[in-house]
């Protein structure tokens with residue numbers, strides 16, 4: 001058992017899906033995995049292990065933001081030796097040609113989080129997706145008829161920010177596709193511990209147009225993202 005995960009050694013698979021929302025972890029376990037056991041309820045941050053097409057896979061809620069996901073990823077790697085970590089999250093589109101319900105594979109991440117600057121003495125580390133996972137996910141998406149978008153996402157420390165539009169427009173000019181709150185931390189920790197990581201994101205709302213998905217639509221498009229992540233992890 002680690003500080004925030006009430007599992008025993010061996011309870012967690014080497015491959016894990018990481019939604020921000022613990023209820024999305026429950027949804028994935030109940031709808032996509034077989035022979036499921038719940039290994040964590042500490043803080044309501046559910047974690048489950050089961051099988052997908054015969055392969056052992058876990059799914060763990062991470063909470064929102066860099067500090068929260070950093071706690072779970074550190075413990076998953078250092079205490080439970082997890083090797084392949086795939087975030088399955090939602091994001092807000094920053095580009096006009098990125099549409100609500102699109103699936104994005106984050107090749108890299110830009111951030112306003114100070115965590116890496118503190119770690120690296122003020123220089124900007126470039127957090128990067130694992131190429132094999134990214135390639136697998138892209139190919140799985142194409143096979144399913146969902147061409148994922150691939151690019152830079154903004155990992156923000158703020159969901160609510162004063163004068164956000166100026167920054168969002170500038171990031172859009174520099175080809176950042178969407179905003180979310182965890183990918184920088186996931187990729188940086190994966191690099192530190194030499195693990196494979198990828199963020200697969202569904203556009204849940206559009207920052208420029210204000211368009212949002214309904215909860216039903218969100219579920220269907222989240223299913224595409226979840227299938228892409230699961231298939232990419234076993235490819």
Ligand SMILES: O=P(O)(O)O[C@H]1O[C@H](CO)[C@@H](O)[C@H]1O
Pocket residue numbers: 019020021063064065088089090091159180181182
């Ligand atoms: O849907 P999840 O995975 O939680 O991701 C996004 O949603 C949350 C904000 O509503 C942040 O965690 C952001 O990154």
Ligand SMILES: O=c1cc[nH]c(=O)[nH]1
Pocket residue numbers: 090091092093159179180181204205207
């Ligand atoms: O606009 C959004 C949507 C999802 N997640 C975010 O962080 N921002």
